[in-house]
Amino acid sequence: MARVSIKDIAIALGVSNATVSLVINGKEKEGRVGFEMAEKIRAKAKELNYEPNNLARSLRIGRSETIGLIVADISNIFFATLAFHIQEYAEKLGYTIVITNTNEDTSKMEKMIQTLQSRQVDGFIIVPTENGEEYIAKLVKSKIPVVLLDRCFPAIETSHVMIDNHQTSYLATRHLIALGCKKIALLTYKNKLHHMAERKRGYVEAVQNANIFDAGLIKEVNYENITEDTNNAINDLLKIKDLDGIFFSTDSVCVAGIKYMQETDKNIFKKVNLMSFDRNEIFDFVNYDVPYMMQPLPEMGRRAIDILVNKIVNKSNTSEKIELQASLHS
Amino acid sequence: MARVSIKDIAIALGVSNATVSLVINGKEKEGRVGFEMAEKIRAKAKELNYEPNNLARSLRIGRSETIGLIVADISNIFFATLAFHIQEYAEKLGYTIVITNTNEDTSKMEKMIQTLQSRQVDGFIIVPTENGEEYIAKLVKSKIPVVLLDRCFPAIETSHVMIDNHQTSYLATRHLIALGCKKIALLTYKNKLHHMAERKRGYVEAVQNANIFDAGLIKEVNYENITEDTNNAINDLLKIKDLDGIFFSTDSVCVAGIKYMQETDKNIFKKVNLMSFDRNEIFDFVNYDVPYMMQPLPEMGRRAIDILVNKIVNKSNTSEKIELQASLHS
DNA sequence: CTGAAAGCGCTTACAG
DNA sequence: CTGAAAGCGCTTACAG
Numbered sequence: 228m229a230r231v232s233i234k235d236i237a238i239a240l241g242v243s244n245a246t247v248s249l250v251i252n253g254k255e256k257e258g259r260v261g262f263e264m265a266e267k268i269r270a271k272a273k274e275l276n277y278e279p280n281n282l283a284r285s286l287r288i289g290r291s292e293t294i295g296l297i298v299a300d301i302s303n304i305f306f307a308t309l310a311f312h313i314q315e316y317a318e319k320l321g322y323t324i325v326i327t328n329t330n331e332d333t334s335k336m337e338k339m340i341q342t343l344q345s346r347q348v349d350g351f352i353i354v355p356t357e358n359g360e361e362y363i364a365k366l367v368k369s370k371i372p373v374v375l376l377d378r379c380f381p382a383i384e385t386s387h388v389m390i391d392n393h394q395t396s397y398l399a400t401r402h403l404i405a406l407g408c409k410k411i412a413l414l415t416y417k418n419k420l421h422h423m424a425e426r427k428r429g430y431v432e433a434v435q436n437a438n439i440f441d442a443g444l445i446k447e448v449n450y451e452n453i454t455e456d457t458n459n460a461i462n463d464l465l466k467i468k469d470l471d472g473i474f475f476s477t478d479s480v481c482v483a484g485i486k487y488m489q490e491t492d493k494n495i496f497k498k499v500n501l502m503s504f505d506r507n508e509i510f511d512f513v514n515y516d517v518p519y520m521m522q523p524l525p526e527m528g529r530r531a532i533d534i535l536v537n538k539i540v541n542k543s544n545t546s547e548k549i550e551l552q553a554s555l556h557s
Numbered sequence: 558m559a560r561v562s563i564k565d566i567a568i569a570l571g572v573s574n575a576t577v578s579l580v581i582n583g584k585e586k587e588g589r590v591g592f593e594m595a596e597k598i599r600a601k602a603k604e605l606n607y608e609p610n611n612l613a614r615s616l617r618i619g620r621s622e623t624i625g626l627i628v629a630d631i632s633n634i635f636f637a638t639l640a641f642h643i644q645e646y647a648e649k650l651g652y653t654i655v656i657t658n659t660n661e662d663t664s665k666m667e668k669m670i671q672t673l674q675s676r677q678v679d680g681f682i683i684v685p686t687e688n689g690e691e692y693i694a695k696l697v698k699s700k701i702p703v704v705l706l707d708r709c710f711p712a713i714e715t716s717h718v719m720i721d722n723h724q725t726s727y728l729a730t731r732h733l734i735a736l737g738c739k740k741i742a743l744l745t746y747k748n749k750l751h752h753m754a755e756r757k758r759g760y761v762e763a764v765q766n767a768n769i770f771d772a773g774l775i776k777e778v779n780y781e782n783i784t785e786d787t788n789n790a791i792n793d794l795l796k797i798k799d800l801d802g803i804f805f806s807t808d809s810v811c812v813a814g815i816k817y818m819q820e821t822d823k824n825i826f827k828k829v830n831l832m833s834f835d836r837n838e839i840f841d842f843v844n845y846d847v848p849y850m851m852q853p854l855p856e857m858g859r860r861a862i863d864i865l866v867n868k869i870v871n872k873s874n875t876s877e878k879i880e881l882q883a884s885l886h887s
Numbered sequence: 888c889t890g891a892a893a894g895c896g897c898t899t900a901c902a903g
Numbered sequence: 904c905t906g907a908a909a910g911c912g913c914t915t916a917c918a919g
Binding site: 279283302323325327485512 | 608609610611612613615616621623631632634637638640641644653654655656657658671672673674675676677812815816819838839841842843
């Protein structure tokens, strides 16, 4: 039951390893192997049930045709869907995707990157953690191809694929304003990630332009303590007279918010308009049509792969910064 | 920027590759390298920023310490969570998990397995597709370590980790009966997978024992057409006089069912008791406490890894068939 | 305590 | 059109 190698085929047929390798890789034309010999080799390969050893191949050619995908939380439907699209597309290009998970933990991210590097991945697509800037900077400096996804560090010169968070947030807020809202709250994560700051900036710009800015309407919650923090924030907000809009900067906060509001006041949605970032399945079960800004997940995945593969294949070193548009669903 | 290898360290220090390798792998004691030399080697490795090449190592030792995990749908929270736990646990044991996705497509499953085999994974954890029996049988016969997860093919002699579907389903139905239900419907997938048949069997046994079996209360829907089929099934069921219970054999069907029922009749949950297989986030947003049978995902993941690693390391060839208990939440 | 050498399975110049 | 040989970066008997 020992695995059969190129050598076994070569010996069985009395030819050289080189000839077999050429045929197996379909290089018989440029490679100058006779048609009959090629046919014999293919037949023998099938007969012996030959399966190539890609480890050996990778070692020899110096590429593994494997890409490391590092996401923040694979059990979050947003990242799971993104991972799904990335895998689908990468497969078409002949790359295998290795997905790993950081749980928003920087030391874990570092460990994952090291593990994958020792397995010789050709490049990385990374959703970086909040405190991961230093390590990502080091990684990028080491010249291994990297594309950041969904999030970025403006101080580092890297390629990234994300949406235009500022613009998306601005448009989301404008939508509430167009609906006639005058007191619009923002419920967002408290962290240093740039994309979150951009979402806040988009909101602030929109309410300022409409002359309805009020710093007291901005509430920030911690990722680790989302339920309790959100409940408290909503409690505070509902005390505000004439509150008529809440913009949630992610669907996870929106879900937590809606859950609490439903329990608190069944008629809340008649008074307060919501807006979410990304869709969540639970929206179908709420007695209110939640409008949301949808990120183009399949395209984000494709673009990330395209840029990364270009870096890998052409050794391109330019930083491509892609910011896609999200679409309003209401 | 060329990667530094063991050889570079050896040359820099004027020692042999073997000595460096021994130290790097912490085998200096059994390996008989002097402490001072070991220290010098470690220092030089750090200085040169040495990172081992696991591809080369795997090729040499004949193991990759990588496990292929093949799930049916990574964007389904059930599998995503399972994948998460498997990865967490495998990492502790020094294994890297490569996750891929079949989308319930058998030809895709075959392709994924081949790809991973050529990358020399040491073994597989597989959630097999409905028509994948033949290929899985072939795979198992080839002696590569395999553990089936969540589903199994009784005709094939393999290891598997799943729950006791019959018993779980039986208890779920008993719960509805204990609540006083006399007309309990079953809403399940129409497919040939054994675990689904077991869920049906558990339901049938429970209602037969209670003398309330009625074949007309069993409705089957297609995975590909879940929304429409479920709506039709629910429509039929709601025409039945005195219907007082519905058991959903998976949370995905339950979600579809609840969605439709909510739209159809707001007071439905006062008349009909539900029971779901597994929990879903949307249950929090339904005006009714959905009871469910919860599968022990972390344990399922751990057991699958333990069995697989045992096969890999000890070349164990016995089939371990693990059937865990699910717990009732109501 | 340390080194020289073979070999894992492949690919790729080079020679003929 | 085909073969002999080197080498990717490791590990592991074997010899001393």
